Amino acid sequence: MLLKINRLRVYFKSADGLVVATDGVDLQLCPGEILGLVGETGSGKTVLGLAITCLLPKTAVASGEVLYRGQNLLALPEDEMRKVRGRQVAMIFQNPSSSLNPALSIGEQIAEVLREHRGLKRKEARQRAGELLELTGIPAKWIHSYPHELSGGMRQRAMITIGLACAPSLFIADEPTKGLDVTIQAQVVELLHAVTKGADPQRSMLLITHDLGVAAALTDRLAVMYAGKIIEQGPTVEVFRNPRHPYTRALLNSHPSNGLMAVQGFSPSLINLPPGCSFHPRCQKARKRCTQDPPSAKRMGSDHEVRCFNA
Numbered sequence: 582m583l584l585k586i587n588r589l590r591v592y593f594k595s596a597d598g599l600v601v602a603t604d605g606v607d608l609q610l611c612p613g614e615i616l617g618l619v620g621e622t623g624s625g626k627t628v629l630g631l632a633i634t635c636l637l638p639k640t641a642v643a644s645g646e647v648l649y650r651g652q653n654l655l656a657l658p659e660d661e662m663r664k665v666r667g668r669q670v671a672m673i674f675q676n677p678s679s680s681l682n683p684a685l686s687i688g689e690q691i692a693e694v695l696r697e698h699r700g701l702k703r704k705e706a707r708q709r710a711g712e713l714l715e716l717t718g719i720p721a722k723w724i725h726s727y728p729h730e731l732s733g734g735m736r737q738r739a740m741i742t743i744g745l746a747c748a749p750s751l752f753i754a755d756e757p758t759k760g761l762d763v764t765i766q767a768q769v770v771e772l773l774h775a776v777t778k779g780a781d782p783q784r785s786m787l788l789i790t791h792d793l794g795v796a797a798a799l800t801d802r803l804a805v806m807y808a809g810k811i812i813e814q815g816p817t818v819e820v821f822r823n824p825r826h827p828y829t830r831a832l833l834n835s836h837p838s839n840g841l842m843a844v845q846g847f848s849p850s851l852i853n854l855p856p857g858c859s860f861h862p863r864c865q866k867a868r869k870r871c872t873q874d875p876p877s878a879k880r881m882g883s884d885h886e887v888r889c890f891n892a
């Protein structure tokens with residue numbers, strides 16, 4: 582097992598109460614596996630990614646375990662964690678314009694990572710940066726370009742290149758295709774496939790996305806998040822073919838290829854979650870019990886889990 586997350590809970594204190602962004606998350610990731618994480622806006626996907634890389638804002642309170650090759654990253658001192666980050670676990674963020682450095686050329690940013698984490702000399706780093714850019718489909722002559730000179734798709738490629746510069750075993754990509762037009766999206770999906778399965782069969786990826794089409798195209802397993810909890814997880818094919826949680830069904834129905842039926846009702850506030858199953862106010866199958874007890878994860882097959890009394 583490369584990554585094993587146990588009972589991960591992350592909350593923020595706010596004037597109105599605790600915002601519980603992830604609530605008892607259990608997840609596993611094997612070497613070479615691509616795990617998709619889907620769910621509505623505000624369900625806790627980015628917070629989960631940040632918790633794995635220990636990049637949560639200082640105001641967040643995290644408990645539980647994030648075991649990476651058996652080592653609990655949540656308990657690691659920051660200087661140790663800095664070594665893990667970059668060399669072992671890399672994350673690319675939801676908003677490329679805010680995470681690329683506007684004052685450095687793309688080449689310099691890649692070279693910087695290589696110097697810091699791989700100990701390459703200046704000249705070697707620059708040469709390797711050019712090679713990496715070519716690998717991700719950016720012509721090497723663009724090595725001197727600044728982020729603002731690149732198109733959205735190229736910026737996303739540049740982010741992926743920087744994330745992969747140290748050849749991490751675990752790559753976390755947060756909404757890598759968001760805001761790109763469809764053809765460019767397809768290219769980025771292809772690139773992500775090439776840099777994981779194609780480049781290193783042992784490399785794992787956690788792919789956070791709103792886009793079920795992207796999840797279907799890339800992932801081996803799928804986890805569906807709702808209001809801070811994983812409410813269903815299993816092999817992607819299985820979850821798509823046989824979704825067991827009413828929320829997963831609604832989410833699949835909301836996909837354009839299925840006629841874009843929006844999931845009824847509103848996402849709950851994470852401050853005052855409804856008692857019982859958080860989804861019950863929006864669920865057509867809700868019974869009395871759903872309004873009282875939170876359902877625990879139930880096994881539906883060897884590798885398919887659902888948190889629903891009705892599944």
Ligand SMILES: Nc1ncnc2c1ncn2[C@@H]1O[C@H](COP(=O)(O)OP(=O)(O)OP(=O)(O)O)[C@@H](O)[C@H]1O
Pocket residue numbers: 593600601602620621622623624625626627628629638640675791851
């Ligand atoms: N720094 C913070 N302070 C307070 N609350 C926060 C902070 N960061 C995130 N949250 C809250 O945690 C919850 C989960 O946020 P998160 O960004 O993980 O959602 P998400 O699933 O990534 O959404 P999206 O799909 O829009 O990216 C939200 O309710 C959000 O308001």
Ligand SMILES: [Mg+2]
Pocket residue numbers: 626627628675755
């Ligand atoms: Mg997010």
